[in-house]
Amino acid sequence: MRFEVETTIPTAHGTFRVRAYTDLEHGSEHLALIAGDLRGALPPLVRLHSECLTGEALGSLKCECGPQLQAAMDAVAVSGGVVLYLRGHEGRGIGLVNKLRAYRLQEDGFDTLDANLQLGLPADAREYDGAVAMLRDLGIESVRLLTNNPLKAQALIDHGITVAERVPLEVGVNSVNRDYLRTKAERMGHLLHVDEQDASGHDQ
Numbered sequence: 001m002r003f004e005v006e007t008t009i010p011t012a013h014g015t016f017r018v019r020a021y022t023d024l025e026h027g028s029e030h031l032a033l034i035a036g037d038l039r040g041a042l043p044p045l046v047r048l049h050s051e052c053l054t055g056e057a058l059g060s061l062k063c064e065c066g067p068q069l070q071a072a073m074d075a076v077a078v079s080g081g082v083v084l085y086l087r088g089h090e091g092r093g094i095g096l097v098n099k100l101r102a103y104r105l106q107e108d109g110f111d112t113l114d115a116n117l118q119l120g121l122p123a124d125a126r127e128y129d130g131a132v133a134m135l136r137d138l139g140i141e142s143v144r145l146l147t148n149n150p151l152k153a154q155a156l157i158d159h160g161i162t163v164a165e166r167v168p169l170e171v172g173v174n175s176v177n178r179d180y181l182r183t184k185a186e187r188m189g190h191l192l193h194v195d196e197q198d199a200s201g202h203d204q
């Protein structure tokens with residue numbers, strides 16, 4: 001992982017120090033969005049955010065990635081920490097076109113997991129060694145991790161990063177993605193309370 005440049009970007013969520021990195025093995029360009037003090041009393045809030053063009057740029061309601069990114073940026077701006085925006089993670093690592101192929105199969109009734117398998121692709125192909133390298137570059141050895149996915153926490157632990165706390169990021173439930181989120185909870189081990197949120201993503 002090669003550090004390339006650092007600059008500042010003001011956003012609707014706050015002003016972030018932005019550091020760009022190139023993954024020399026895979027060619028992906030990743031960003032670290034940093035706010036506040038990374039060496040405070042508590043481990044920094046950290047979000048490992050997997051790129052999702054459809055959810056973030058297009059406002060797709062099929063997943064909850066857009067609201068999750070916004071909520072993570074809000075939380076990091078308030079409490080201090082880092083959002084790692086991970087390219088190459090699109091479609092849980094199978095890429096944008098394959099994700100759309102999976103969406104096409106989902107129109108025929110396959111769920112999010114079986115659609116990947118039907119394509120002959122892994123359910124989740126993401127790797128986290130690049131994210132770990134970025135955390136280490138930032139001097140972060142212990143995190144409060146914003147995620148509903150225990151496998152992400154485990155991936156950091158496996159790489160020697162301390163996960164001091166898992167902070168839930170349950171936002172963005174709507175009538176379109178409710179079954180998708182239910183599948184993530186029931187078949188992929190995500191810690192989600194789908195039926196306790198209304199369509200606006202708020203607890204009832």
Ligand SMILES: Nc1nc2c(ncn2[C@@H]2O[C@H](COP(=O)(O)OP(=O)(O)OP(=O)(O)O)[C@@H](O)[C@H]2O)c(=O)[nH]1
Pocket residue numbers: 048050051052053062063064065068089090091092093094098099102103112116146147148149152169184190
């Ligand atoms: N293959 C595939 N990828 C999807 C689908 N829906 C969303 N994604 C991708 O899933 C990735 C996000 O993973 P999620 O499973 O939503 O969540 P997570 O990152 O594992 O867990 P959280 O930290 O709780 O958000 C993004 O890269 C999306 O592009 C789908 O139906 N099929």
Ligand SMILES: [Zn+2]
Pocket residue numbers: 052054055056063064065066
């Ligand atoms: Zn998404």
